[in-house]
Amino acid sequence: MTTATQQAYTAKKWDLKGLQGISDNTLGVHFGLYEGYVKNTNLLNEQIAGLVQAGKASAADPSFAELTRRLGFEYNGMVLHEYYFDNLTVASKGAPSSGKLVDAVKESFGDFETWKKSFAATGSLRGVGWAIVYQDPKSGRLSNHWVTLHEDGNVAGFTPILVMDVWEHAFLLDYKPADRPKYIEAFFSNVDWSAVEKRLK
Numbered sequence: 001m002t003t004a005t006q007q008a009y010t011a012k013k014w015d016l017k018g019l020q021g022i023s024d025n026t027l028g029v030h031f032g033l034y035e036g037y038v039k040n041t042n043l044l045n046e047q048i049a050g051l052v053q054a055g056k057a058s059a060a061d062p063s064f065a066e067l068t069r070r071l072g073f074e075y076n077g078m079v080l081h082e083y084y085f086d087n088l089t090v091a092s093k094g095a096p097s098s099g100k101l102v103d104a105v106k107e108s109f110g111d112f113e114t115w116k117k118s119f120a121a122t123g124s125l126r127g128v129g130w131a132i133v134y135q136d137p138k139s140g141r142l143s144n145h146w147v148t149l150h151e152d153g154n155v156a157g158f159t160p161i162l163v164m165d166v167w168e169h170a171f172l173l174d175y176k177p178a179d180r181p182k183y184i185e186a187f188f189s190n191v192d193w194s195a196v197e198k199r200l201k
Contacts, residue, residue, distance in 0.1 A: 006049050009078065011038040014085045020092075021186025026173045033169055034085070037077035044071050076150035080130055083163035089192035101161075101197040104135070108142040116188070119144050119162070123184050128167040134158035137201055161199045162191070 011034065017024050044067055051057055051064045058064055095112060096102050102112060109115035122144045123131035130147040134155050142161060147153035164187050171183035 006042075006045050008042045008045075009038050011035045012082055012085070014088075016085065016088055016090060018090045019088065019186075020189045021174065021183070022088075022171070022190060023174050026171065029173065030081075030165075030169060031085075034078070034081040037074055037081060040074040041071075041078050044074055072151040073149060076154065080132075080147075080150055080160075080163055081165070083160050084130075084165045087162055087192050087195050088187075088190045089195070090190070092190050092192060094193075095188070095191075096193045096197070099197060100200055101193065104140065104142050104200060107140075115142070115144075119164075120181070120184050120188075122146055123164050123166045123187075124180060129153070131164045131166055132160050133162040135161050135199075135201060140201070159199060159201060162196050 014031070016022075016027055019027070048057075048064070048067050048071065051061070051067070056064055095116075105112050105115045109118065119131060119133060125131075125146050127148065129149070132145050132147055132154075133142055134145055135142055136158055143158075145153055145155060164184070166180065166184075168177065171180065171186075174186075175183045
């Protein structure tokens with residue numbers, strides 16, 4: 001029997017000191033949380049691979065079942081945080097007025113402000129989760145989605161275009177829970193719109 005090798009993920013690094021309305025202290029805590037997802041993803045992959053190689057990959061095996069169920073949570077926690085930090089910048093130039101992204105937003109929502117209001121409303125939903133703009137690879141249309149617990153609500157095959165973390169750890173050191181709208185405005189003031197546009201297909 002050939003033994004498969006498991007390639008470990010390495011936590012990415014971002015220099016985002018000096019964001020508007022999102023403190024360096026919050027970022028430090030947030031980066032640490034992200035690194036935990038990377039560590040847990042690697043650990044789960046290693047443990048599952050060990051069970052598979054030992055012939056214990058069985059739905060009746062409690063260890064295999066629980067590790068496998070947790071994998072989507074850890075993987076998406078890692079990946080969504082990378083999208084989130086990748087679409088932030090300390091040098092945001094403000095919302096674009098033209099270009100591929102604006103055209104896609106107009107096609108899907110009519111105008112940029114209508115889309116922004118809808119996205120902010122999505123991010124303001126009660127509970128913890130993510131607000132994500134997805135692009136349908138078939139039609140090219142954009143749609144706003146609420147994703148709970150990293151993996152619940154992701155649309156299979158759709159491309160994340162803009163990702164906003166609205167778990168409380170993303171803003172609680174800077175804003176009261178009831179002030180989430182202030183965090184959302186701070187998020188918009190730090191978006192790297194060029195990075196967002198590059199995600200469009």
